[in-house]
Amino acid sequence: MTGSVELSGLRLSNPLMLASGTWGFGETLSPEILRSVGALVTKGISLEPRAGNPPPRLSETPCGLLNSIGLENPGLAAFRKGILPRLLRIGPPVIVNILGESEEEFLRLAEGLRETGVAGLEVNISCPNVKKGGLAFSQDPDGVFRMVRRLREVWPGWMSVKLSPVGPVAEVAHAAEEGGASALTCANTYPALAIHPGPKGPYFHLGGLSGPAIKPLTLRLVYELSRRLRRPLIACGGILSGRDAYEYLLAGARAFQVGTATLLDPEAPRRILSELDELSRAD
């Protein structure tokens, strides 16, 4: 189960990917670990640099992490010039996660990454679409269908659409599939809220929830979607052990991503692959 997998033409040496936003750009992880994963999915890259949200950006919740990083990233130009070449030299396929606030932004990002050597794109649709009054792409199946179709015109290569786990998830997944997505990443964080006492009264921290708490929810989603979709599913949500990954594979995922686990323990990707390997022998 830790051997090579194929996802609509993209071959990975193993099913473990590092999830967007959870491994920096690898500067502080062991090169051995970075080389050993099946694929590297970058932090979400937008056209322009984003400074991200003001602090606090992190809250701890029961078995969970709530983050409001705010999609801080260096922007396409700096990424392509200063970061991507180094990532491509590490070894595993590099999948660039892209984010935009309109269809046009997504298209320009895709155009800007052509012929750079990236193995594929992961389209983060959990962003508000300013052209639709802030309605998130992830809540708009028709919009997703259309955008994925248009993306396909400029990006014929491999492309996964990363679902939000809330809203009309099944319809959005079908729309992405029909639009031409190579795979679906299921899923991003869950909208959440933590309230903290503060010097000026209670502080409301809105953000996305990840970690062990969400595994039963995203596992259910993967189970339900995998029985209805044709394209391969890449599971993402609360995988902290080989056993967690195994459950997602049983539920129908073809590959999986590890996010919060690496934040907690930089050895996690290696450990998880090794545990998954042990499990597959035991079976």
Place this chain on the structure above:
Amino acid sequence: MTGSVELSGLRLSNPLMLASGTWGFGETLSPEILRSVGALVTKGISLEPRAGNPPPRLSETPCGLLNSIGLENPGLAAFRKGILPRLLRIGPPVIVNILGESEEEFLRLAEGLRETGVAGLEVNISCPNVKKGGLAFSQDPDGVFRMVRRLREVWPGWMSVKLSPVGPVAEVAHAAEEGGASALTCANTYPALAIHPGPKGPYFHLGGLSGPAIKPLTLRLVYELSRRLRRPLIACGGILSGRDAYEYLLAGARAFQVGTATLLDPEAPRRILSELDELSRAD
């Protein structure tokens, strides 16, 4: 904050309710605790008795409980005759949670509870509507609007609609409000999956997730809905301490329900009220 609250005409001596399905019919809880809560929301009652699902019905998840009880209940007749009179003698207002598989079933349940002394109904819409091919009421805003309107014709008294936290939640909440609901209970459990090793291979346990893990999610929902609805919100999800309850009140809820907490610790309702009381003095 632990004093009397009013929810669209229903007055409670305090904002804590016992959530449906989490206190049995009170036989094994201390009478003092039962008397002390703001309201008692019964196990979901259907027209006919339901035996519930086969075991296993419970899985433990990270900071959560996954249940597939299957809405086991004695049915309306046995409930009305053998259980309700005793509940009404305990003291707090009794709100009967009702569940049906069609609009007609909900209507008949409401009719069957008229003039019984119950303080109100809680309409559990997280059930499949067999008249719509199994589409859950909770995913069908138009259906909810219509059903609540019709329920109002047979039940002019107090009535909360208990939301599912997944799907078109805001639209369903608006629909229920427009249909005439007195309040909204936000929310029921989250669809989830746990996979266990079993003698005959991996066992897939599908059910609803409750407990601490879900608090950040339902807290977010209450926050978002409370700013958009006119009717009072009754929060429900992962309240295990006075602090948890307090956060929901800050987020806009008028009252709250305690579920999994009582399963873990039969003293929880008393403890939570006492902790909330301490917090309100500290402020």
Place this chain on the structure above:
Amino acid sequence: MRGRGLCPYLSLLETDPLRDRGLRKGFFSPAPPPSAASSRGPFRRAPLGLHLFLRENGLVRPAKVRSRRRLAPGYFLLEIEAPEAAPRARPGQFVRLKAWPGYDPLLPRPFSIHARSEKTLSFLIQERGRATAVLSRLRPGEEVWWDGPLGHPFPLPERGEVWLVAGGVGLAPFFFYLETLRARGLSARLFYGARTRGDLVRLSALERLCPVQVATEDGSRGRPGLVTDLLREALKKGSPEFILACGPPGMLAAVGHLGERAGVPVYLSLEAMMACGRGLCLGCAVSRKGGGYLKVCVEGPVFPAEEVDLDRLG
């Protein structure tokens, strides 16, 4: 395919397999009235009914560990201070324990009362997973939260002999039971089986209370084979007033069938995943013979075997 009304919505809801199998209309299973059970032997329930008993006696307390003693690799004895519960405890009952801060693991774990003194309760615990690992490292004076005693006690014989059948850590409740029988001048025999000799614990203490016959699957001690082999042979030569069994599901089913064939009443102490231990969640269901479900925590944990769907014991 897109558009909400057209796309068949995913069942992102609690499924109901019983409904799919047409078995949804069943019956709510209240505690069986005493008379129905007593027609099959002296299955005595607590005088006022378990519900009242729990209300008066199911106490929830933070308490201190008195002692924790390793019995064998993977097995230990945990003793906790419980002066409010100890006098009320009856053999066959269980206690829920939580000895870790925080919500992971979430659920307290149930353990049979293995022994009691005036102010303490003891548990014989097998190290199995995360919670028992924590319990296995507790030191005297450390804090443990307990909730109990819960559940119905074991039946006592009128005057005849009881045969106890224990599989593995299913032995746990029988020590307290044997001490209780002895105090009342009642007699018993114990058939005790396990996988290997290392899984047999407390043998000397047990042998002081009643005759003990032992079986191990690998033959490393006692009779090679299953404990049910011991029982089968014994039933050829005699029979008890009733048989009381505690152990893995397969063993319980086999004992149930053996008793039925021999015409001897059998009581089974069952286990099930528990969230509350006192009838609130309806989660601890096991299949009842003839349909419907029994709730292990408030209708059991001990049941007449003929009430239980032995083939579905898990």
Place this chain on the structure above:
Amino acid sequence: MRGRGLCPYLSLLETDPLRDRGLRKGFFSPAPPPSAASSRGPFRRAPLGLHLFLRENGLVRPAKVRSRRRLAPGYFLLEIEAPEAAPRARPGQFVRLKAWPGYDPLLPRPFSIHARSEKTLSFLIQERGRATAVLSRLRPGEEVWWDGPLGHPFPLPERGEVWLVAGGVGLAPFFFYLETLRARGLSARLFYGARTRGDLVRLSALERLCPVQVATEDGSRGRPGLVTDLLREALKKGSPEFILACGPPGMLAAVGHLGERAGVPVYLSLEAMMACGRGLCLGCAVSRKGGGYLKVCVEGPVFPAEEVDLDRLG
């Protein structure tokens, strides 16, 4: 109102307050190049840059507790076996600790390195919430998971004197730092403030390393008032090569302003909520003066005060 297209959809998504304030287009803040910082004093970074340093040296290990010693009510010293990390540790760096099984709490907690021996690292910890409560009960031989050393070390003076300003448990990293200065023949002064005398710890050990002046808000020991009062007075009579401060945000801001007015370089050791400690999550942001954010774990924890938006320190 109903119908998906018509109802304004709820923002059930990660909000972006910066966007609402028109500040979304900013700049990604990479680690400041060494030259920019060194123009304001000898702020030396690890020779190869922190990134490489962490890759080589940020180790993750399960280890054993060597000792745990109560210093005062609410404060204890925890010493762990860390032979791989101890030699590489530098004052100002921190270590992440997790000493409980399971996922609640989820995040390891960061603690400054208070002292080190050949094979151990020590931490001065204030009991604050759930995780520090667990740490406060650890016994020798028990297991603790550690990750470190992380973060940039404190700057060392060229030849002059350093003034240290500690507020409460902000004292923690200064013991190691003072020992390091002493080993190099460099001199320092410590200004140490706390709410009350019970919050002042390790005074004798500190006084053996450098002159110490103490202040308590309630006047129960030393000068009544804030530690910044002590600093203000000292700055009237002299000045150090630089000031290094560690403590609550209000104190750090006050020290930053005092240093600026006195024309003395100030370095602040900051704190922020951390999920990873090594630059992966971007969660440990603090506001940078002039806009954008600094990442405490990989660009700090120590920063020249003029880089920090002191008014937004929290």
